[in-house]
Amino acid sequence: KQIRKxxxxxxxxxxxxxxxxxxxxxxxxxxxCINIRNPDSNYLCVQTLKGHTDMITSLILVxxxxxxxxxxxxxxxxxxxxxxxxxxxxxxxxxxxxxxILTFKTYFDSNVLLSCSDDGYIKIYDMEENYKCIQTLNGxxxxxxxxxxxxENRIASCSEYGDIKVWTEY
Numbered sequence: 001k002q003i004r005k006x007x008x009x010x011x012x013x014x015x016x017x018x019x020x021x022x023x024x025x026x027x028x029x030x031x032x033c034i035n036i037r038n039p040d041s042n043y044l045c046v047q048t049l050k051g052h053t054d055m056i057t058s059l060i061l062v063x064x065x066x067x068x069x070x071x072x073x074x075x076x077x078x079x080x081x082x083x084x085x086x087x088x089x090x091x092x093x094x095x096x097x098x099x100x101i102l103t104f105k106t107y108f109d110s111n112v113l114l115s116c117s118d119d120g121y122i123k124i125y126d127m128e129e130n131y132k133c134i135q136t137l138n139g140x141x142x143x144x145x146x147x148x149x150x151x152e153n154r155i156a157s158c159s160e161y162g163d164i165k166v167w168t169e170y
Contacts, residue, residue, distance in 0.1 A: 047085060105152070
């Protein structure tokens with residue numbers, strides 16, 4: 001049963017993410033900002049994260065106190081919780097919209113961040129090296145729309161032309 005309706009979004013809510021410390025992050029359709037909400041105060045917005053210049057497409061937890069956002073502006077932003085959330089890194093590796101981001105623990109126990117874009121590429125970043133791009137995969141068939149993990153060393157991607165590709169780190 002519904003126990004509460006959270007108000008305050010100006011468009012339909014596109015994504016929500018449960019954060020450590022009990023906070024909730026939300027983005028609305030066509031929004032360039034992330035709203036941090038506190039359930040202890042009736043989910044009122046306690047902070048707005050600004051920086052993207054176009055619609056946010058993806059929002060994920062990358063580490064205990066860090067979230068990542070991707071946008072149609074082509075950027076990925078890393079936000080770290082200090083006293084409040086602050087942008088600590090801007091990744092500008094793609095030339096077009098970033099459609100999805102994903103964290104992945106590799107077979108070799110490295111933590112990486114992956115992104116896919118309308119530019120047709122999948123990028124892999126070393127999270128321990130300040131999100132340095134360590135590999136670029138050519139999607140080879142138009143925009144890469146999404147990524148999912150399918151095993152401990154494999155991911156799958158899908159493209160605008162209906163291709164589904166499986167990638168391994170070997």
